[in-house]
Amino acid sequence: MKNLLYINVRRVLFLSLAITVFYSCERDLSEDAQFATFPANGDIFTDDPVGLTDQFFDSFDPATGANPEGFDRDDEVAFEGSASIRIDVPAPDDPDGGFIGGIFLDRGDGRDLTGFDALTFYARGSTTATIGEVGFGTDFGENKFAVTANNIRLSTDWRKIIIPIPDPSKLVQERGMFFFSAGTQSTNGFGFTFWIDELRFERLGTIGQSRPSILGGNDGRFPTTVGESLTIGQLQQTFNLGSGINQTVIPAPSYFDFKSSDPNVAFVNELGEVTVINTGTTEITASIAGVLAAGRISVESSATAQIISLFSDLFADVPVDNFNGFFENQTTQGGVIDENGNDIIKYTNLNFVSINFFSEENRIDASEMTTLNLQIRVDETVDTGDFIRLELNNFLNGVESGSSFTIPSTELIANEFVDFAIPLSEFQGLTDRSGLGLLFFVTEGTISNISVDNIFFSAE
């Protein structure tokens, strides 16, 4: 009993302390800061638009081919209640515009969405098409916290679509309630209809396992000089939904916290723009809500760095003729593909293949260059005896001459990109490199499937 009383006294003391602190806190805050509060209403469309502009649907500019006519409320069809949004996706040759898309804007100054974790709605299609892009945060202004999910699959029955919010704490005042863009890419040019109902922001609690990435999750090397800059691209974030399905979104850069390990060499702003201000090396990383993104950039700034890029995430590429010439006796298929939002070159059934830049205007003078950089991933098991022979062909006064460098199996890893920085002096037979025109990948069938990325010449 005595003990209990003691506890109670202690609790009272603690409470009064807490109250005191609380009061003093509030006084400080009210003097120093003004907190605007925005409505935390998550509803966007139930049977009517909720708190949206009178315009309701704000179409993309018809000058860009957008069709502003295919949008309406449908009082005949509803998942719940009495009405839904009906969107008629036009054929590409429709005189009113070949695709449909636009946004819904909050009619006020924006909403506080920090208490939600997803945009959700029910969708139904007249056929099993896909909606090209769906999202929120696009306000036709700064689009600062825009989020997009690609290729949303429609069913001919109602299906709930969930678009996770990358970091809700950023959305203290958001006007961009909804965004979509749809064409007939998935229906071979045939128009179709889809309906949207019960559109709102929700706190589901069942979304987890945020996995952000930059550069498609790969590590990039950025040999450069003072004064150069680049913008970090291929921003993605994958969540696991309560259904166990992974949903990837493309968050605007402002959701990421970018960091340079040495801001005296290069600094990075909130839009992911890196500016090189000194020689040295620094590592650029990114995170969303404390979760480190896969992929990083190593900035290597020197006085003499020069780059000629054939195909890369970080540099402006020079034009090439093609990424697969389909030569005689060549079995190799493939070329540039989009792999989870990251452009890579993927070759299958490989015996040999070349990236071609031999037309006069695309030939590369690599006389000043010292190194061929590239990333290779073997998309199968690596066996003893496997190899990839790289061949560079040069055109000098109309005469073509070859040179080669062989990567042995011991340097290759199955299903993982490996970085190579090969001194051009290692290419046997490469005496002149003022007119490079072809880069071959030769395996003679020892390896059938490879992916290649970030191919550039550098002088460092």
Place this chain on the structure above:
Amino acid sequence: MKNKILNTHMRSTLGYRILSLSVFLLVLGCENDDAQTVARLTTLVWEDNFDVDGAPDPTRWRFDLGDGTAQGIPGWGNDELQYYTDRPENVTVQNGFLLITAKEEDFNGAEFTSARLTTQGLFERAYGRFEARIRVPFGQGYWPAFWLLGNNCDENPWPACGEIDIMENVGDEPTIVFGSVHGPGYSGGDSIGKDYELTDDRFDTGFHVFGIEWSPESINYYVDGDLYQSITPEDIDEETDGEGQWIFDRPFYIILNVAVGGNLPGPPNDETVFPQTMLVDYVRVYEQ
């Protein structure tokens, strides 16, 4: 079946009363943070809080090693894909947690490694309250479990020796766990059990408490504060049309493991993330 629903409902009401009581105690006591509301057994008889970093305590745990071939059940009887080891990269104690980590690697002919700990021969008992606080991994192909096996499976092969699954989860269903019993006439796909689903949370992003209270009359299953299933000898009789028998009157031992692939979850896919870890905060056993 109607009877069973009624039964569950009555138990929920009881659970609610106990909940109210413990909230009251909490307000008075402050130190009482064990807000378990559905369990009645409170005398601790065995526990591991995983307080010592390094290998799991050998006086409490032993390992099942390999791919099951040496035990006469390749793939551990379910076509599972992992090779169990006792290496620190697959099983270790760190910062107060037991970590069982499944990795993707070529190892003794298997594509994956993981670990399975048991208390066989070290702690075996019939009846009581068995409870653990666990965070599971996620993704297609993961199959974490906290379960009990009868201690006479060597002489009386499974399913005759009995199995009580306190918590199982498949990684492509992050909001669902299930509890079940296996015995002669009700094993494998015909086991008797029930799902428990979280509607606003997940099992792979935070810790949850999984437990049973097991007596000669019933096995009651709970997750956190919710009692969600009671299996009685009568249920087994009903569910098996009188074919199956209640065999849960002998000592069982505890197993913690993370399987990869197998008949229940199916194999991992390209999107499955490796490695991943099941974290166990504690395992406790209580009696009256």
